Structures are given as C-alpha cells and as structure tokens.
Amino acid sequence: EDKVVQSPLSLVVHEGDTVTLNCSYEVTNFRSLLWYKQEKKAPTFLFMLTSSGIEKKSGRLSSILDKKELFSILNITATQTGDSAVYLCAVEANNFNKFYFGSGTKLNVKP
Amino acid sequence: EAQVTQNPRYLITVTGKKLTVTCSQNMNHEYMSWYRQDPGLGLRQIYYSMNVEVTDKGDVPEGYKVSRKEKRNFPLILESPSPNQTSLYFCASSPTGFGYGYTFGSGTRLTVV
Numbered sequence: 043e044d045k046v047v048q049s050p051l052s053l054v055v056h057e058g059d060t061v062t063l064n065c066s067y068e069v070t071n072f073r074s075l076l077w078y079k080q081e082k083k084a085p086t087f088l089f090m091l092t093s094s095g096i097e098k099k100s101g102r103l104s105s106i107l108d109k110k111e112l113f114s115i116l117n118i119t120a121t122q123t124g125d126s127a128v129y130l131c132a133v134e135a136n137n138f139n140k141f142y143f144g145s146g147t148k149l150n151v152k153p
Numbered sequence: 154e155a156q157v158t159q160n161p162r163y164l165i166t167v168t169g170k171k172l173t174v175t176c177s178q179n180m181n182h183e184y185m186s187w188y189r190q191d192p193g194l195g196l197r198q199i200y201y202s203m204n205v206e207v208t209d210k211g212d213v214p215e216g217y218k219v220s221r222k223e224k225r226n227f228p229l230i231l232e233s234p235s236p237n238q239t240s241l242y243f244c245a246s247s248p249t250g251f252g253y254g255y256t257f258g259s260g261t262r263l264t265v266v
Contacts, residue, residue, distance in 0.1 A: 046195075076255070084243060084257035085196075130196065140211065141186070143196035 044069045048131050048144035056152050059121050063147045065131030066113040075107055075114050078130040080146070085130055088116070121151045155180045159244050159258035166234055166265055174229045174261050176244035182256075184247040185227040186211070187219065189240040190260075196243065202227055234265040 046067045055061055067075065074092045078085035089098045091107035091114060098105050102121075107114045118125055128146040135142070157178045166172055178185065186201035188211075198211030202221040216238055218230040227246075231238060244258040 048195075084259050086257075087255060132196070140201075141196075141198055142212075143188075145193055145195035 044133075044135065044140075044142050046131055046133050046142045046144040048129075048147050050147060051145070052148040052150070054150045054152065055121055057122055059151075060117065060119045061121060061149060063116040063118075063129050063131075063149070064113065065115070065144055067131075067133045067142070068112065069133045069135050069142055071136035072109070073134045073136045076132045076134065077105055077114075077116050078132065080128040080130055081126075088129075118149075121149075123151050123153055125149060126151045155256070157244055157246050157256050157258035159242075159261050161261060162259065163262050164264070166263070168235055168265055169233050172231050172234060172263075174231075174242060174244075174263070176227045176229065176258060177225050178227075178244075178246040178256070179225065180246065180248070180256065181224065182246035182248050183224070184249065185221065186245050186247075187217070187227070187229050188243045188245065189213065189238075190243060191240050199229070199242075234263075236265045239263060239265050 077088040
C-alpha cells in the first residue's frame, strides 16, 4: 500500500530555534515529493523535489530528498512565529498523476 | 487574480440530502482534483480530472461524483451524504498535473448531521 508518513506529528519550539521535519514514503512509480505549508486555510506550495541530494532553498527554509532511503527533510532555521503552521509532505506517483499526502506536522513557534 | 474558487465555504446538511460543492479556476489549468482532509489522515484524493470529460477515481471516491463539462469547473456531488463525509474539502488545479504549481481553493467545511 502506498503511504507517506510524517514525523513528528507536532512540535513546539521557541523563536530562533532550528527545526527539522521528516517525511518518509513508500510509493510505487515515484515522480516527485512536495512540501506545502498550511495555515488556517489552503495549503501553499513550498518545494518540489525530484532528484536525490540536491537541496532546495528558499530563505530560511530548505529541503532535501534521499531516493535511496525514501525520505525527505524540511529544515527551518531561525524560526519565527509566522512559521507556525501545519507542514504537509506529498508524493506524486507517475501512474495517473496520483498524489499521496502525509498527515502533516503541526509546528508551533512560541515568542 | 489567479485562483481556485470553492463554494460554499461552510455547509451543514442532513443525511441523504443531495448537495454540490462548486469549484472553478481561472488559470486555464487542465488538471483538477478534489481532496478531503481529516484529522490524523492528511489529505486524501477523491477524484481528479486530466481534462474536459476525463475523470478518474482517487483513493476515496465512494459516495462522491464529479463532472468536468468545462475546463474551468469541477463540481463535487454528494448524492446521498452521510455523517462519515463530514470533512474539510479542497479543490486544486494544476497546469500539467504535476505537483509544482498546484493551486488549492480555500476549502469547504462540510458537516452532515
């Protein structure tokens, strides 16, 4: 059965801390892995990863994919209260453009 | 403004009363999809459409119908809603079906009593 598992389920940190969110997957016909940020509304796109070992970076956020070990991490450095959200990991399969989402990691950044 | 518009945002209905949640996008995207989001289960794909008149089942299609008569619209139909369909629903679109550029609507919170 295809699945995407995220950990931890929730995380509480203080401003300035660095956090690492994990996403492991078992999906046949892997095409890409995506990270989304969801605040109190629709998910917004962060990164798409298709190749192992190539870091994607946007400001304080970065992500990398390991296709051999079937996981990805999302790093957030110098966290701010505005980073508080649910972070979703999704894997897209080649077969008929199916997407599999993890249950998300809820990040709470305290002042 | 490029967007995916869902209506209604909130809906409370009774078991068995047919309802439709509308979804419209103004980006000329070919690919559209419906998801439901439940606590602890993440987003699960209900149906998707690669283009007009082309639809296919996702992971949890039971109890739902869709249609794609026009490129911009992709309504979700619940012929006979049941309480286990109480959920947060998202419509999403993409130009190619790939995750990059996947735009989500604002969501519809449905409660079936």
